[in-house]
Amino acid sequence: MIAALAGLLLRAVVVLFGTALLTFALLWNSPGDPAQAIAMARFDALLTDDVIDQVRVEAGLDRTFWVAFLDWLGPLLRLDFGHSSVTGRPVWPDLSNAMGYTFPLALAALVIGIGVSLPLAYLATRRPGGWLDRASVAVATLGTAIPAYWLGLLLILIFAVHLAWLPAMGARTPAHGILPAVTLGLGVAASLTRIIRSGILEARARPFLPALRRRGVGSAAIGRDHVAPHAAVPVLTVLGLELAFLLEGLVLVEAIFGRPGLGSFLVTAIMARDFPHVQAVVVLTALIFVTVNLVIDVAYRILDPRIGGRDA
Amino acid sequence: MTLTVSGLRVVRAGRTILHSTSLSMSPGDRMGLVGSSGSGKSTVGHALIDDLRGQGHSVSHVPQSPDEALDPLRSMAFHWREAERALGGVDVDRAALFSALGIDGGDMGKRPWGWSRGMQQRFVIAMALIGTPDLIVLDEPTSALDPVVAAASMDLLERHLQGRDTAMMLITHDLGLAARRVSQLMVMAEGRVVERGATEDILARPQSVAARALTAHKSWAMVPC
Numbered sequence: 001m002i003a004a005l006a007g008l009l010l011r012a013v014v015v016l017f018g019t020a021l022l023t024f025a026l027l028w029n030s031p032g033d034p035a036q037a038i039a040m041a042r043f044d045a046l047l048t049d050d051v052i053d054q055v056r057v058e059a060g061l062d063r064t065f066w067v068a069f070l071d072w073l074g075p076l077l078r079l080d081f082g083h084s085s086v087t088g089r090p091v092w093p094d095l096s097n098a099m100g101y102t103f104p105l106a107l108a109a110l111v112i113g114i115g116v117s118l119p120l121a122y123l124a125t126r127r128p129g130g131w132l133d134r135a136s137v138a139v140a141t142l143g144t145a146i147p148a149y150w151l152g153l154l155l156i157l158i159f160a161v162h163l164a165w166l167p168a169m170g171a172r173t174p175a176h177g178i179l180p181a182v183t184l185g186l187g188v189a190a191s192l193t194r195i196i197r198s199g200i201l202e203a204r205a206r207p208f209l210p211a212l213r214r215r216g217v218g219s220a221a222i223g224r225d226h227v228a229p230h231a232a233v234p235v236l237t238v239l240g241l242e243l244a245f246l247l248e249g250l251v252l253v254e255a256i257f258g259r260p261g262l263g264s265f266l267v268t269a270i271m272a273r274d275f276p277h278v279q280a281v282v283v284l285t286a287l288i289f290v291t292v293n294l295v296i297d298v299a300y301r302i303l304d305p306r307i308g309g310r311d312a
Numbered sequence: 313m314t315l316t317v318s319g320l321r322v323v324r325a326g327r328t329i330l331h332s333t334s335l336s337m338s339p340g341d342r343m344g345l346v347g348s349s350g351s352g353k354s355t356v357g358h359a360l361i362d363d364l365r366g367q368g369h370s371v372s373h374v375p376q377s378p379d380e381a382l383d384p385l386r387s388m389a390f391h392w393r394e395a396e397r398a399l400g401g402v403d404v405d406r407a408a409l410f411s412a413l414g415i416d417g418g419d420m421g422k423r424p425w426g427w428s429r430g431m432q433q434r435f436v437i438a439m440a441l442i443g444t445p446d447l448i449v450l451d452e453p454t455s456a457l458d459p460v461v462a463a464a465s466m467d468l469l470e471r472h473l474q475g476r477d478t479a480m481m482l483i484t485h486d487l488g489l490a491a492r493r494v495s496q497l498m499v500m501a502e503g504r505v506v507e508r509g510a511t512e513d514i515l516a517r518p519q520s521v522a523a524r525a526l527t528a529h530k531s532w533a534m535v536p537c
Contacts, residue, residue: 211381214361214373215439216398225394229385304385306425 019286034273041272059085102261112185121196143190152183169258203230339477344490347500372440376452378432382424389420412472430461
């Protein structure tokens with residue numbers, strides 16, 4: 001177990017380093033002159049070559065690739081994300097401000113997603129093939145097919161424009177978070193419902209269950225001790241992927257609802273060629289991914305040590 | 313206490329898969345139920361268990377393979393506790409049962425696949441013996457094991473049952489196994505019991521077509537179990 005954990009950690013570090021290097025290289029080699037883009041973002045005017053060259057030196061764009069990479073990576077290891085090449089301010093305060101809008105939203109979406117899908121899947125599988133089961137599959141399929149931006153606009157139209165119950169744009173009050181959280185959460189719920197449903201059905205078809213029943217084990221105990229753990233294995237797998245969809249959806253949903261979160265932060269940074277900002281978001285996202293997947297991998301091994309393990 | 317069932321009948325989807333069957337067993341009896349695949353042996357086993365339980369007898373069941381009895385995600389200790397709880401906290405001498413079946417060396421903290429298959433099956437048999445049931449139904453208990461391990465398991469089970477009131481029903485298509493382990497035989501074909509009697513008689517002078525077909529292959533005399 002300890003060896004397996006060390007292996008997982010090593011893999012996580014390699015993935016993080018690879019992501020950092022790849023992002024840096026991609027941005028470094030992106031077409032166009034970043035110095036010019038930064039200067040435009042800063043001064044918003046017609047520029048002379050002198051000004052652009054000065055920006056190039058200030059932003060450190062005149063260094064060679066490896067020097068620049070190491071100059072960035074060194075402080076990063078001490079959690080220093082550097083300074084914005086547009087505003088010159090440290091990256092971290094702006095980044096953490098953006099995260100303050102995004103993380104609660106992501107968490108709320110996840111809670112809504114799990115809170116809707118778990119009971120729905122459970123109820124649906126009580127009578128497989130029954131009307132509730134078929135309805136849940138239909139709704140879930142529809143839900144997966146509907147893009148977040150369409151659902152978001154629809155919700156704005158209904159709840160903000162027609163009914164005027166909830167605010168549509170901005171992020172001033174917690175009420176501003178309801179529509180974006182529901183938009184994202186329903187998408188998560190749709191795909192999770194399908195996975196949990198099929199997980200439960202598969203778990204219920206396990207060959208040892210009839211023998212347990214014949215042994216006199218009650219159905220509540222069978223559900224709790226045998227069906228649930230077996231159903232959890234595929235759900236865990238998908239939860240990691242679900243996070244990817246969630247982050248993807250966040251960028252769109254933040255744009256639709258005009259929230260100043262990580263998504264807007266990233267889009268603005270890309271437009272302005274603010275490399276330190278872009279790199280910070282990518283590294284942060286990679287860190288979240290790697291951490292979540294690490295936790296899932298460990299949970300897997302606790303649940304079923306046959307996965308990737310050597311001994312019982 | 314004699315175990316008696318009469319008029320056992322199973323209809324599934326409008327088709328009779330078990331025609332009216334009656335049987336009675338005395339404590340300590342060893343009964344074999346043989347027949348080709350699909351003849352209705354397991355159906356008799358399940359119907360018998362349900363009927364006898366309904367009468368208030370304790371009956372346990374050992375399925376064909378340990379995969380059909382043990383959850384791969386749960387430890388052996390968990391399975392054992394669960395079986396004890398299901399039987400209502402009867403007094404069990406686990407150590408004695410385990411040493412009788414030769415699995416006292418097994419690590420209870422491991423999951424089923426951490427044990428050999430032979431040990432898993434003997435663990436399942438041990439679970440079936442919790443509380444000394446009136447009848448233990450073994451449904452093809454050795455077909456998932458290699459012959460030597462299977463013979464050893466059956467020897468251990470037989471030795472444990474000796475002097476106890478637990479009757480045994482052995483469901484098998486393996487006549488060699490039945491010949492060595494049971495004193496009475498019931499031969500099944502197409503959902504009916506077509507022949508019954510003492511094991512030697514049926515083996516020596518099979519009357520029904522099904523019994524003759526089963527005994528025609530003399531190779532059953534060669535296998536060790």
